[in-house]
Amino acid sequence: MKKWIISIGVAIFILITGCADTKDNTEEAAINSTDSSVKALSILDEETEKIDVTMYNQDKEEVGTAVIRPVYTGVKITLEASDLPGGEHGFHIHENGICEAPDFESAGSHFNPTDSKHGFEHPEGPHAGDLxxxxxxxxxxxxKDALAKMVTLEKGQENSLLKEGGTALVIHSGADDYKSQPSGDAGERIACGVISE
Structure with a gap:
């Protein structure tokens, strides 16, 4: 009976050790991978927190929230909103953390620290802020859950959403065609939310 208990204990120890090695190897591979010229990976630790963004429409009314969380391949943006026009809409990260209604032009252009072209379908794109x-x-x-692979919440990085002055999430009136310059012919800006600490 005693040998049986010892055998089970050894098997559990081996199983736990093997799982820990696999996790370490997976994390190391994620950290060492290079998908773009800009650092796109956020290192997760206990101090990293999510960012809550409140989205407002052109009448300065709250229409929803977005939660931004760091992941090993960039950031995950979870948008939940209501009272918007039905249909397909462009959704982007813009370069300035300013949302002045009604046109939200204060948010500036798309977040684009690499000076790339706009659009997932453009050979020289996309912008870091294209979603x-x-x-x-x-x-x-x-x-909607969206993955932004070319940005981070890690302060001090060229592609950080938490740069000085912050950045913004913007919803457009029309769909992004993923290729037209400079912003996908997505129409006017109908909702905006500031990304900051």
Whole structure:
């Protein structure tokens, strides 16, 4: 009986040690991978926190929230909003953390620290701030997870969303065609939220 208990203990120890090695190897591979010329990977630690962004429409009314969390391949943006026009809309990160209604031009251009062209379909793109379009249902609601691989929440980095002055999330009136310059022919800016600490 005693030998049986010792055998089980040794097996559990080996299993735990093997899992820990696999996790370490996976994290090391993620950290050492290079997908772009800009540092795109955020190192996760206990001090890293999510960023909550409140989205406002052109009438300065709150229409939703976005939660930005660091992941090993950039940041994950979870958007939940309502009272928007139905259909497909461009969704981008802009370079200035200023959302002055009604046109939100204060948010500036797309966040583009690498001076790339706009669009996932452009051979010299995309901008770091380019995101997939969102689809708003007929009742004006949207829930969307988007992965931004070329940005980070790590302060001091060229591609940090938490640069001095912050950045902004913007929803446009039309769909981004992923190739037209400089912003995908996505129409006017209908909602905006500041990304800052």
């Amino acid at each position: 997939p379009n969102i689809n708003v249902d007929k009742d004006g609601n949207v829930f």
